[in-house]
Amino acid sequence: MRQAISSCLFVLMCFAFEAVLVPPTSAASSQSGTASAQTLAQGKKLVMSNGCAGCHNAPGGATLVGGRVIGGWTAPGLTNDKRTGLGNWSAGEIADYLKTGRNSYAAAAGPMAGIVTNVTAKMSEAEVDAIAAYLKSLPGKAANIRPVAASNPAMIRGGAVYADECAACHTLRGVGQARLFPALKGSPEVQADNPTTLLRVVLQGAQSVGTEAAPTASAMPAFGKLLNDQQIADVLTYIRNDWGNAAAPVAKDAVAAARKTLQKTP
Ligand code: HEC
Numbered sequence: 648m649r650q651a652i653s654s655c656l657f658v659l660m661c662f663a664f665e666a667v668l669v670p671p672t673s674a675a676s677s678q679s680g681t682a683s684a685q686t687l688a689q690g691k692k693l694v695m696s697n698g699c700a701g702c703h704n705a706p707g708g709a710t711l712v713g714g715r716v717i718g719g720w721t722a723p724g725l726t727n728d729k730r731t732g733l734g735n736w737s738a739g740e741i742a743d744y745l746k747t748g749r750n751s752y753a754a755a756a757g758p759m760a761g762i763v764t765n766v767t768a769k770m771s772e773a774e775v776d777a778i779a780a781y782l783k784s785l786p787g788k789a790a791n792i793r794p795v796a797a798s799n800p801a802m803i804r805g806g807a808v809y810a811d812e813c814a815a816c817h818t819l820r821g822v823g824q825a826r827l828f829p830a831l832k833g834s835p836e837v838q839a840d841n842p843t844t845l846l847r848v849v850l851q852g853a854q855s856v857g858t859e860a861a862p863t864a865s866a867m868p869a870f871g872k873l874l875n876d877q878q879i880a881d882v883l884t885y886i887r888n889d890w891g892n893a894a895a896p897v898a899k900d901a902v903a904a905a906r907k908t909l910q911k912t913p
């Protein structure tokens with residue numbers, strides 16, 4: 648209900664802007680690409696003044712492309728890139744995540760949980776909409792990565808682990824369950840160049856935040872004791888490369904290294 652109201656408001660706002668600024672075009676174009684310069688500037692200002700870039704800029708400084716590791720979490724890219732950014736999320740879905748801590752694609756955990764609770768959930772609808780419009784305006788980098796072949800032994804082993812341990816919640820097609828179990832298909836986090844967050848989530852589990860708008864938090868169980876290094880490497884390689892996803896495979900050694908690091912920084 649609330650979601651329906653907020654996306655409704657969002658669309659109305661776009662129409663209002665359009666009516667003032669440009670002759671009305673198709674309904675689709677009101678979804679993205681036609682936010683006013685004023686909205687984009689407000690969104691950029693909110694992103695800069697709330698420290699988003701401090702975590703979401705690349706280690707080298709590139710704007711909001713992600714890749715920094717903070718306490719065992721990789722901050723994902725926030726540009727409009729389809730593979731490593733928010734290209735698959737509509738502006739309304741970005742606003743929903745910032746306001747409620749989740750949407751049909753993801754739930755905020757790790758350092759982002761605190762940012763949602765203390766910062767973005769307290770913003771007005773107009774403010775989160777402005778941030779969403781600004782993020783959608785950032786071009787993606789369009790890297791051309793080939794998926795690991797389905798016939799690769801790691802993919803076959805990983806697919807079996809996935810069917811046994813993960814599909815009950817995330818579904819066999821990787822689409823998850825809206826607002827409960829995040830979709831792994833098309834997820835920038837799952838396809839991030841640096842798999843630190845994935846290793847942490849699967850080894851230790853994760854607990855997302857409850858917000859006023861969506862009070863019940865769901866949890867991801869820890870698999871660190873249940874699965875060995877090879878099984879975790881295989882299942883991660885699998886989710887990074889099925890359903891149209893594409894990303895470098897995860898090696899068994901990376902799982903062993905992550906176990907050691909996580910023991911030191913729980
Ligand atoms: C302290 C570091 C930090 C700060 C500051 C921060 N973020 Fe994040 N953000 C993260 C991490 C880490 C994740 C991944 C969370 C997860 O896996 O659940 C994330 C996830 C996100 C996502 C979801 C992306 C996805 O693909 O799942 C969005 C959108 C986002 N942040 C926007 C923002 C905005 C807007 C701000 C500023 C108001 C901000 N973040 C500030 C660390 C941060």
Ligand code: HEC
Pocket residue numbers: 752753754755756808809812813814815816817827828829830831834836837845848849853854855856865866867868870882883886
């Ligand atoms: C009991 C249900 C359940 C099972 C089983 C489960 N998960 Fe999850 N998973 C979740 C929930 C809930 C979240 C969201 C956690 C959060 O961030 O709050 C999640 C989050 C994730 C994420 C982070 C996605 C994102 O964008 O935030 C990954 C990756 C993931 N799970 C992979 C797996 C893998 C691989 C398996 C099997 C080894 C698995 N899950 C089994 C419920 C489950």
